[in-house]
Amino acid sequence: MNKCLCLLSFITLLATVGAICFIVYTASTGKSESWKIISRNEWAARQPKGREHIHGPVEYVVVHHSYIPDVCNTTDACKASMRSMQDFHMDDHGWDDIGYNFAVGADGNVYVGRGFGVVGAHAPRYNNKSIGLLLIGNFMEKLPPKPMMEVAQKFIAYAVEHDHVVVNYTLYGHRQVRDTECPGTAFFAQLKFWPHWRPI
Ligand SMILES: [Zn+2]
Structure with missing residues (x-):
């Protein structure tokens, strides 16, 4: 050669x-593969009227859908959804803050609600021992987009890894702990196959 x-x-x-x-x-x-946590500052959250703390990792993750607003596909739209839910919870319900601890958007990000270590307002009897995880959208008849469900599961794994949730946690859909259709009939049928889901 x-x-x-x-x-x-x-x-x-x-x-x-x-x-x-x-x-x-x-x-x-x-x-x-990549998702990020969007801080309260980034979505322009209002200051909470009060805050009750939880010490140590929680035993439960309670999953919700928002019903209204429906799915948000861009980060700007999801930030606006967070603000509208916070206004509704604080002004109409008179709560201290948005009820959920975290929310997942169809833009593939996780939005901080009350955050870790704070008592939520999302599931009576479970607020002081769970993380209220919202998937933004109406999932009565349709499933959340697949990447959105993957991000939700990755976020739960992240919460366990960082000691905010116990390793042998229990995952519930909201309807298991309260008379409600949340987190939507279509989504709940799928949620039963997620790791750590248990019948009550
Ligand atoms: Zn709910």
Whole structure:
């Protein structure tokens, strides 16, 4: 093989290896893998009127749908949904703050409601021993988009990893602990297959 051909083969090999590395890297950091926590400041939350704290990891995760508003597909729309729910909970219900601890949007992010270590207003008898996790949307007849459900499950795993939720936690749909259709009939049928879901 002459020198020139040899060099050409070497460059081709380098380019191929480079392309494969790029594809593997892109696949491993694809958008569906990444989610972020959107702080209260970022969605322009109002100050809570009060706050009661919970100490140590909680035993339950209670899952909700919002019914109204329906699914939000962009971060701006989800921020607006958070503000409208907070206004409704504080002004119409007279609660201290938005009722949920966290909310997942169809934009693939998790929005801080009351946050970790704070008593919620989402499920009587469970508010002081659970995380109220909302999936923003009406899931009576349709499922939350698949990436949204994946982010919700990843968020629960993150909460366990960071000691906010016990390792052997129990997952409930809101309707299991109260007379309500929440988190929607279509979604609840699916929720029963999530890790740690238990009949009451
Ligand atoms: Zn609910």
